Amino acid sequence: MTHTTSLSQSDAQVARIISLEEQRQQDKLSMIPSENFFSKAVREAVGSVLMHKYAEGNVKKRYYEGNQYIDELELLTIERAKKLFRCPPDWGVNVQALAGSNANLAVYLALLEIGDTMMGMYLPDGGHLSHGWSHEPKGAPDSSDLVYEGGSAKVNISSKIFKTVQYKTSPSTQLFDYDEVERIAMQYKPKLLITGGTAYPREIDYRRMKAIARKVGAYYMADIAHEAGLIAAGVNSSPVGIADVVTMTTHKTLRSGRGAIILASDEIIKKINRAVLPGMQGGPFNNNIAGICVGLGEAMEYSFTTYAWQVVRNAQYLCRELEKFDFKIVSGGTDKHLVLIDLTNKAVLGKKFARALDYAGIVANYNTMPQETRSPADPSALRMGTPWLTTRGMKEGEMVHIAAWMNRVMVVCSAWGELDFKEFEERVATSFEIMQIASEVKELCGRFPLEF
Ligand code: DSN
Numbered sequence: 001m002t003h004t005t006s007l008s009q010s011d012a013q014v015a016r017i018i019s020l021e022e023q024r025q026q027d028k029l030s031m032i033p034s035e036n037f038f039s040k041a042v043r044e045a046v047g048s049v050l051m052h053k054y055a056e057g058n059v060k061k062r063y064y065e066g067n068q069y070i071d072e073l074e075l076l077t078i079e080r081a082k083k084l085f086r087c088p089p090d091w092g093v094n095v096q097a098l099a100g101s102n103a104n105l106a107v108y109l110a111l112l113e114i115g116d117t118m119m120g121m122y123l124p125d126g127g128h129l130s131h132g133w134s135h136e137p138k139g140a141p142d143s144s145d146l147v148y149e150g151g152s153a154k155v156n157i158s159s160k161i162f163k164t165v166q167y168k169t170s171p172s173t174q175l176f177d178y179d180e181v182e183r184i185a186m187q188y189k190p191k192l193l194i195t196g197g198t199a200y201p202r203e204i205d206y207r208r209m210k211a212i213a214r215k216v217g218a219y220y221m222a223d224i225a226h227e228a229g230l231i232a233a234g235v236n237s238s239p240v241g242i243a244d245v246v247t248m249t250t251h252k253t254l255r256s257g258r259g260a261i262i263l264a265s266d267e268i269i270k271k272i273n274r275a276v277l278p279g280m281q282g283g284p285f286n287n288n289i290a291g292i293c294v295g296l297g298e299a300m301e302y303s304f305t306t307y308a309w310q311v312v313r314n315a316q317y318l319c320r321e322l323e324k325f326d327f328k329i330v331s332g333g334t335d336k337h338l339v340l341i342d343l344t345n346k347a348v349l350g351k352k353f354a355r356a357l358d359y360a361g362i363v364a365n366y367n368t369m370p371q372e373t374r375s376p377a378d379p380s381a382l383r384m385g386t387p388w389l390t391t392r393g394m395k396e397g398e399m400v401h402i403a404a405w406m407n408r409v410m411v412v413c414s415a416w417g418e419l420d421f422k423e424f425e426e427r428v429a430t431s432f433e434i435m436q437i438a439s440e441v442k443e444l445c446g447r448f449p450l451e452f
Pocket of ligand 1: 034100198
């Protein structure tokens with residue numbers, strides 16, 4: 001074996017795993033809203049020789065020699081991000097944070113002192129771990145109050161080093177009650193107000209949030225990880241130029257490989273750059289930055305705007321079709337790529353339904369929901385999304401089939417809703433009807449092949 005031997009010749013075990021994963025992606029409907037399928041160009045850039053180079057520091061201020069081309073790449077990525085997200089002229093960009101949580105932590109380290117208070121969305125309602133999560137070790141948190149102060153079990157590093165307080169969605173609408181968010185902010189006086197998360201299907205009023213932050217003297221950070229591509233395309237509204245800092249991951253709706261981008265005023269971005277390095281990371285992953293750069297280039301094309309509109313249309317159509325089968329959609333619909341289904345009126349809840357759907361070839365994830373009464377390990381809801389299917393070229397007609405298949409899966413497995421998880425899975429795995437649905441799903445996928 002030499003340095004130039006191909007993977008299939010040098011490591012049959014890893015080659016086999018990759019080939020099986022390719023087949024899985026090809027044959028199933030990937031509907032986890034935070035996933036997408038990247039172009040060959042993005043994947044080529046990520047797999048390139050750029051991964052060999054150390055580039056600690058910022059453009060033209062590196063601690064290692066030989067970074068002429070890495071500088072050029074990082075600068076190009078920054079310029080593309082500024083253009084795509086329509087940054088004000090006095091805003092800067094960081095593309096080095098390795099992932100979304102790192103990006104958020106870098107913002108906290110740049111803007112807060114240890115022990116300061118941050119205020120974000122309540123995790124079970126659809127917030128994100130990195131916005132601060134702690135809870136009492138036993139029992140579900142009290143769901144009657146619209147504010148959550150956390151508990152003694154500090155789960156995320158953000159809650160270990162900062163005080164975290166969280167606002168919930170309104171129990172009647174499952175939407176933000178901005179007056180209530182303002183009341184909570186006035187009471188707790190956070191130094192940082194955060195919006196964004198993983199399962200809020202509606203647009204956020206960024207101007208209102210900024211006004212609340214301003215009123216209490218807080219910075220405002222908008223985490224747009226999920227909807228970054230929709231914002232870039234102008235399909236969702238943008239917090240850029242409104243919030244003090246905007247963070248995002250690049251691999252969800254933005255379809256640009258794995259990584260993160262931080263946008264902020266030049267003054268704030270300087271602090272953030274220092275928080276990323278030397279604050280918490282070493283050398284950036286240049287190959288991932290190249291993937292981001294290529295993805296941003298793709299997102300500037302007209303076809304990406306069409307794609308983003310179709311992502312939302314597909315999600316909205318899916319909601320409509322699911323409602324015909326008495327699936328309850330959290331907040332009554334979606335403005336985005338994601339759909340949260342409240343299964344409390346069904347015989348099978350999120351965890352079992354997600355597993356049954358996977359056997360049927362539809363890959364989603366179980367999720368908590370507003371007013372959740374169950375554990376996050378076995379919650380009431382199912383979260384789905386349309387970014388990947390839309391990349392495959394699927395449209396409204398395919399959503400009709402998907403909703404009907406989902407209903408068939410629910411009808412079949414409802415009879416086993418009371419079984420424990422292991423027994424439930426055994427029934428599902430041997431069900432002729434589920435196998436039949438899986439083969440219909442595979443046939444549909446075959447008509448929208450992925451190019452590996
Ligand atoms: N894991 C991501 C998601 O699925 O939404 C968030 O980090």
